[in-house]
Amino acid sequence: MDNHFFYFSKGERIGIIVLITLCVVLFILPGFLPDRSQHDPVDFSSFVEEVSKRGNAPVSDKENAIAQTNGAALSPHTFDPNQATKEDLQALGVSAGSIRSWLSYIRKGGAFKSWQDVEKFRALSEQERSALKPYLAFGNETDAAAQQDAPPTAAPIMQIFNPNDVSKNTLQTMGISEKVAHNWTRFIASGGRFRKPEEIQKVYGLSTTDFERLLPYVELPETANDAFASADDTPRTYEDVSTKVVVDINQASAAEWQELRGIGPAFSKRIVNFRDKLGGFQSVQQVSETYGLPDSVFQKISLQLRPSPILRKLKINTATVEELATHPYLRFSDARMIVSYREEHGAYAATADLDKLYGLEEQTKQKIKPYLSFE
Template sequence: MWKQFIKHYLDFSQRERQGIYLLLGIIVCCCVLPHLLPAPAAPDIVAETVFTNTAAAISSPATNQGSPPPLPTLFYFDPNTLPLEGWLSLGVREKTAHTILHYREKGGHFRHREDLAKIYGLSPAQCEALLPYVRISDTVSFASRAERRDARAFAPQPFPHDSAFVYKRKAFALTDINAADSLAWMQLPGIGPSFAGRIVRFRERLGGFYTVNQVAETYGLPDSTFNKIQPFLQLHETSLKKIDLNQADEKTLAAHPYIRFSLAKLIIRYRNSHGPFAQTADLRQLVVINDSVYQKIANYLTITPKP
């Protein structure tokens, strides 16, 4: 009976045996092939890291992308020495900061903090915000520098020389800075038609000079050129054209080189709020007008008494 049982269940036909052989062959191949084929490459860690960082950036809150830029930090500064990084920290555009540095490299100086308004690219509002923080250090006067220059130029020579070859300095006539026209200015050393025209136009816009050093404030005039002509400059009369504080409008005040638009706007606003000025000294009530600013502009201001 057992033989019949074994024969019934373990006796296969030829087709069944072929199927069993094929199945065994497939099983053997599946077990052996993984050991014969090369190992798979390690995952790309860099690509995975980039993917992870990108996914994190995408999933980050959108409010971070729209955050406003940091506000400028205001601090006391000297415009004659402040580096590029300092101007940028004050909120000045990089292009405007380079313009200021280029102006200084060409020999330009800020003698008064209101000179900051002359810089192209600074808006009136930005200039008004920076003015209270300007601190210009005291510098050597032009007169003392000119005296040292002349002392070196005409110092006795330590070696004998033939007087026939001694250079004779050209004699220049003294020039009245409030009366000289362009031709008279052109007779001075280093002054051509361009500088002569600028000096005359600057004098007319001011309403006249009240000191010789004001000539040095002419736009583009190098300090070296002013030092050359200063010994030949004199001031005979100081008849200045003055502006009535209670009658002038904003445009008239802004046209003056020492006042400009930002200060003119503040003066008009103060006059509208407090009424007519009783005296020019009332301008000291404005925060931006300190002693040095007042001394400069007071010479060109007046108040017409009421009839």
């Protein structure tokens, strides 16, 4: 029996013919259809016309904000590197990693004081440094620019004034800042007084420039003899005292001190109190150390003063810290040092032992030695 491998039934032959016909039709058909692979050009004329119309119309706040967010914020501009934002750095092409490092450095307290600091910042590439350099304005530069843009202030109006009763408004008129003027008037209100023109320099916050500018206008009405006197310290006149009065500096009472020219009730009390705290004056010169006593007054009375033996000494080997600290020549820290050394090394034998206290100033040692007893 012969095998007919290529024999097709009638139905199969019809199917094959239909399939071939369909393939031919699909192959030929595109040639008869219009080519739509290329679209007709879009006419933008109406859009351009509308844009030109709106170009002359006012921009709304919302549109302006959008424009700033999308464009203006990312345009390169000068900025302080220590106040830089992410957008400031992005506008200059700084990478995201470098931006994170920069902002983290600032948040942790770092600061760029000059271009040299930026060059040392390793997170930046050489290309990024070159892009940044023209746009960085450091603190002193931005401050100068701000001062140039700031509205001009009124010129100071200088005038003669008494620093002990000057008002806050007067100080500000003379160019002193509100804060410094407040410190000044608060000092006066609390009972503080300036006894010499130069003492205004002690006002907290007063710059050297302002001090030098104000100094020529400071006028203290008090005279040399009563500049430091309190209200009850009225010096006796030269006509009602005797120039032959001689005062024993360690024995005279407050009333006897008042017999000297220029010494009133307040100064006499201060001299006696200072003498009692010392334990007595070792020399006439020590009288001049009395608080507030003008040197001019001391020079006039010094020839009428006579020394005498010291009245009282400090027992350095038994005195407590508190007792030593009451002496005018010793601070509390000095007294504590003296007692601590005594407790650790034993009693002091002589004044030479004070030289072992390296923390005690040499001037203090010399002044306190005559007042010490080593019993």
